[in-house]
Amino acid sequence: MKRPGPVGLVILLAFAVPAVIEFRTVLSMVGIDVPARIYFPAAALVVALVVGGVLLWPEAGPEGGEGNPSRR
Amino acid sequence: MAVFADRYPEEARVVRLALASAFLALFLGGLMGPIQALHRTGYVQFLDDSTYYTVLTLHGVALALLFTIFFLVGFFHWAVTDSLDRNAESTRFSLLWYGMMVLGAAMSAVTILAGFVGQVDMSADVLFTFYAPLQAHPLFYAGLAVFLIGTWLAGVDWFRSWYHWKQAHPGERTPLRTFMVLTTMLMWYLATAGVAIAVVFFLLPWSLGLIGSVNPLLTRTLFWFFGHPVVYFWLMPVYMLWYVILPKLAGGRLFSDPLARIVFVLFLVLSVPTGIHHQYLDPGIAEGFKFLAMTNTMFLLLPSLLTAFTVVASIEHGARQRGGEGYLGWLGALPWRNPTFTGLALAGLMFAAAGFSGMVNAAMNLNYVVHNTLWVVGHFHLTVGTAVALSFMAATYWFLPLLTGREIFSERMGLAQVLLWFVGMVMMSNAMHRAGMAGVPRRTADPTYDIAFESGMGTISELRLQIALGGVILTLSLALFFANLLISWFDVGETRAATGETLPPALSGPEHAPAVLENLRLWTAIAIVLVLLTYVLPLAAIVDGSGLLGNIDRAVPMLLDLGRIALEVVA
Amino acid sequence: MEIHRYERLWFAAALVLIVAFIATVVYGAVGAGVEMIDDDGGTIDPDNWQDHEVYDEGIGVFAANDSDADYEVKMVAQHPAFSPGTVTVPENSTVRFYITSLDVIHGYDVAGTNINSMIIPGQISEFTAEFDETGEYLVVCNEYCGPNHHNMEGSIQVVPESEWNPDDALVGGDA
Numbered sequence: 054m055k056r057p058g059p060v061g062l063v064i065l066l067a068f069a070v071p072a073v074i075e076f077r078t079v080l081s082m083v084g085i086d087v088p089a090r091i092y093f094p095a096a097a098l099v100v101a102l103v104v105g106g107v108l109l110w111p112e113a114g115p116e117g118g119e120g121n122p123s124r125r
Numbered sequence: 126m127a128v129f130a131d132r133y134p135e136e137a138r139v140v141r142l143a144l145a146s147a148f149l150a151l152f153l154g155g156l157m158g159p160i161q162a163l164h165r166t167g168y169v170q171f172l173d174d175s176t177y178y179t180v181l182t183l184h185g186v187a188l189a190l191l192f193t194i195f196f197l198v199g200f201f202h203w204a205v206t207d208s209l210d211r212n213a214e215s216t217r218f219s220l221l222w223y224g225m226m227v228l229g230a231a232m233s234a235v236t237i238l239a240g241f242v243g244q245v246d247m248s249a250d251v252l253f254t255f256y257a258p259l260q261a262h263p264l265f266y267a268g269l270a271v272f273l274i275g276t277w278l279a280g281v282d283w284f285r286s287w288y289h290w291k292q293a294h295p296g297e298r299t300p301l302r303t304f305m306v307l308t309t310m311l312m313w314y315l316a317t318a319g320v321a322i323a324v325v326f327f328l329l330p331w332s333l334g335l336i337g338s339v340n341p342l343l344t345r346t347l348f349w350f351f352g353h354p355v356v357y358f359w360l361m362p363v364y365m366l367w368y369v370i371l372p373k374l375a376g377g378r379l380f381s382d383p384l385a386r387i388v389f390v391l392f393l394v395l396s397v398p399t400g401i402h403h404q405y406l407d408p409g410i411a412e413g414f415k416f417l418a419m420t421n422t423m424f425l426l427l428p429s430l431l432t433a434f435t436v437v438a439s440i441e442h443g444a445r446q447r448g449g450e451g452y453l454g455w456l457g458a459l460p461w462r463n464p465t466f467t468g469l470a471l472a473g474l475m476f477a478a479a480g481f482s483g484m485v486n487a488a489m490n491l492n493y494v495v496h497n498t499l500w501v502v503g504h505f506h507l508t509v510g511t512a513v514a515l516s517f518m519a520a521t522y523w524f525l526p527l528l529t530g531r532e533i534f535s536e537r538m539g540l541a542q543v544l545l546w547f548v549g550m551v552m553m554s555n556a557m558h559r560a561g562m563a564g565v566p567r568r569t570a571d572p573t574y575d576i577a578f579e580s581g582m583g584t585i586s587e588l589r590l591q592i593a594l595g596g597v598i599l600t601l602s603l604a605l606f607f608a609n610l611l612i613s614w615f616d617v618g619e620t621r622a623a624t625g626e627t628l629p630p631a632l633s634g635p636e637h638a639p640a641v642l643e644n645l646r647l648w649t650a651i652a653i654v655l656v657l658l659t660y661v662l663p664l665a666a667i668v669d670g671s672g673l674l675g676n677i678d679r680a681v682p683m684l685l686d687l688g689r690i691a692l693e694v695v696a
Numbered sequence: 697m698e699i700h701r702y703e704r705l706w707f708a709a710a711l712v713l714i715v716a717f718i719a720t721v722v723y724g725a726v727g728a729g730v731e732m733i734d735d736d737g738g739t740i741d742p743d744n745w746q747d748h749e750v751y752d753e754g755i756g757v758f759a760a761n762d763s764d765a766d767y768e769v770k771m772v773a774q775h776p777a778f779s780p781g782t783v784t785v786p787e788n789s790t791v792r793f794y795i796t797s798l799d800v801i802h803g804y805d806v807a808g809t810n811i812n813s814m815i816i817p818g819q820i821s822e823f824t825a826e827f828d829e830t831g832e833y834l835v836v837c838n839e840y841c842g843p844n845h846h847n848m849e850g851s852i853q854v855v856p857e858s859e860w861n862p863d864d865a866l867v868g869g870d871a
Binding site for chain 1 (some may be wrong): 149459461467471522540544547548551552555556559584591
Binding site (some may be wrong): 174175177178181248252256259340341342345380381384404405406407408409410411412415416419420423424426427431434438484487488489491493494496497498561563564565566567568569570572574575577578579633637647666670671687 | 701702703711724728730733734735737739801803805816833834842843849851
C-alpha cells in the first residue's frame, strides 16, 4: 500500500480523532472504564507515534515498498 | 481560451452579483456560529441568554435561506446559459429577479438585526422556522415573500431560455445541466406553495393585525410542507457539482448521464410528500399520515444512494485514467491537492454519514429519541453545513475564475480551508450527535439544568469541549475562505488569467436516456398527485379540528420588552 | 438504456436496505408497540382550558379510571414552566400524560428516555409511558418558546413502591 500523502493524512486524522474519543465509549460498553486523565494522554501518545511512523515511511516509487499484493 | 465571463459578460455579471450576496450572507451567518458554539457550551458568554435567540435566527436565516439560495441562483444561471449556449432572454428580467431577492432578504434581515438594538421596536426572534404563535415583525414575513417571488421569477427566466432553445433545436435532448435546473425549479414551485400560503394568507396578515389568530398546527404543517423539500433545493446544485464537475476534476467523465436525469426526476417526484416526518411527535396528526410520510422518506433515499454509486464510479474512472490501479489504490491517483476536488469529495463523504443519521431521524418511532435534540443539529451540520456549504466553498475556487477571468489567489489556502472545515465538522458534529442522544436540546442558549444529563460514557463536559473546539476550527476555516475570496475577487494579489474549461461528455450519453424523461409535464403531474395524496387529508383534519384560523386568540410578539417583562416575572 | 451490472446490483441492494428500514419501523410500531403521538388527545381552547373535560379536575397526578394505565398526569405548559413542574409516580407504573400549551409551541422531552412530545396550543398531546426504573428524570422543553426557553425544565420522580404515598402524590384542584 502506498504511503498516504499529506492530504490523505489530514483526512485520516480527522476521522481518527473522534474515533479515538469514541473508542473509550466502546470500552465502557464492554465493561472497561478508563478514567479520562489516563486515557487521553495515552491515546494522544499512540496517535502521535502512528503519525510519526507514517511520516517516516518512505514515499515509495512505482515498484517500491513490499509491493501491493492486490495490485493488478 | 475564453472563459464564461468573456463569452457571456452580462450573464456573468448577474452570477457575480448573486454570489456576492451569497457570500455576504455566509459572512453574517457564519459570524454567528462561533458565538453560539461558545455560548451554549459555557465557554464564552458575553451576550444575554435571550439575545442568543436573535443570533440563532440570524444564523439560520442567513445560512440556510440566503447563502444557499443566492448561491444556487447564481450557479444555475451559469448552468443554463453555458449548457444551452445562448444568452438569457432579457438581462433586465434577470436583474429584476435578483433585485427582488435582495430586497426581500434585506427586509427580513433588518428585522432580525433590529433584535440586537433595544431602542428599535422591531425584532424577529422567531428562528428559521418562525412557528406561530411566536410572531415576528410584519416586515420579516413580507421580506420572505418578496425573496420567494424573486426565486420564482428566476425559474421563469430559465424556462424561457429553455423554451426558445427547444424551438431552435427540435427533437434534441435537453442538455443535462439545464435539465437539472428545470427539474429542481419545478420541485421548488411545488414546495414553496406551502410556505407561501402560510406566510401570505396567515402569518403576514396576522402580524399586521388584519386577522386575530392563526392555527399554529396548520401554519407549522404548511411550513414543513416546504421545510423538507427546501433541503433538496439546496442539495440539487451540489448534485450538479458532483455529477458534472467532480468527474471532470478527477480526470474522467460522468458514468451515466441518463441515470443523473432519473435521479433528478426522482427528487422532483418524491421530495415534497415527506414533510410530515418533521412532525412525527405533533399532536393533531393521525399516525397513518406519519407512517405514509415515513415510507415516502425511506424511498427518497433511493436517488441519493444511486448518486453515491454514479459519483464514485465516475471518480474511479477518472482515477484510472490518471494511472490509478488496484481495488483501492486508485484513490491515491486522484488530484487531492486540488481544493475543489478535495472539498467536493469530502463533502460527498460527509453526506453519506449524514444520510445515515437522517435515516435514524426518518425512522418514525426512533425519532422519539432524537427529536429536537442536538442530534438533529449534528445531522444538519453534516448535510447543509458540509455537503452543501463545503461544496459551495470548494466549487467557488473552480467557479470564480470563470466569472472574473482570473485564477484564485492561493490554491494552498483553499486546500487548507477545505481540510480544516472537514476536521472541525467531524469533531463538532460527532459530539452533537452524542449530546443529542443524551437528551441535550437544540435551540437552547444554555442547556444546564437542575438535573444533569447522562451520556453513555465520558461526560457532557467533554462533549461541550468538542463542540466548542470544532466550532472554533470551522471559524478558522471560514476566515481562510474569506481571505482567499476577497483577495481573489478584488485582484489584490497579482494572479494569472484563467483559462477556459470544457466539461467532457458522459460515458453513457443523453442519447441513451429514455425519451419519457424529457416529459416534464408528466413528472410534475405525478409529483402533484403524490402531494395531494399525502397532504389533503391531514390538512383537512387539522382545519376541521381547530379551524382555519385556530380557536386561539393570542400572538406572542418576539419583542425585546416581552423578554424584559418575562425576566421580571421569573426573577 | 444500458445499466452496468454493478449498478443494477447496487440498485437492488439499495431497495433491500430501504425495505429493511421500513420493516424495522413497522416492528417498532407493531411488535414493540411504540405508538406515535397523534390526534387522540383532541383539540382545546387555550383561553378556556379549565372548561375542557380533560382538565375538569385541574392539573396534577390522578389515579386512572381504566385498565390501560395506573395514573394520569394532567399538565399545562406556559413559558417558561411546566405545571406541575415535578411529577412523582411509583416504579412499575403505567402513566398516561395529557399536556397542552397555554401560549406557544413547546416540547416535552424526558432526557435519556423515548418520552418526547411537541406541545401545541389548541391541541392536547396524549401519550402513555411505562416507568420501570426508579430515578430522577430531567424534563426539558426542547422547542424554542421565548427568551427564557433555556430555563424551562421539569422533572419526573420515579420512587420505589414502598416510598410511594398516594395521599401526598395524587392531587386534585386548580392550577
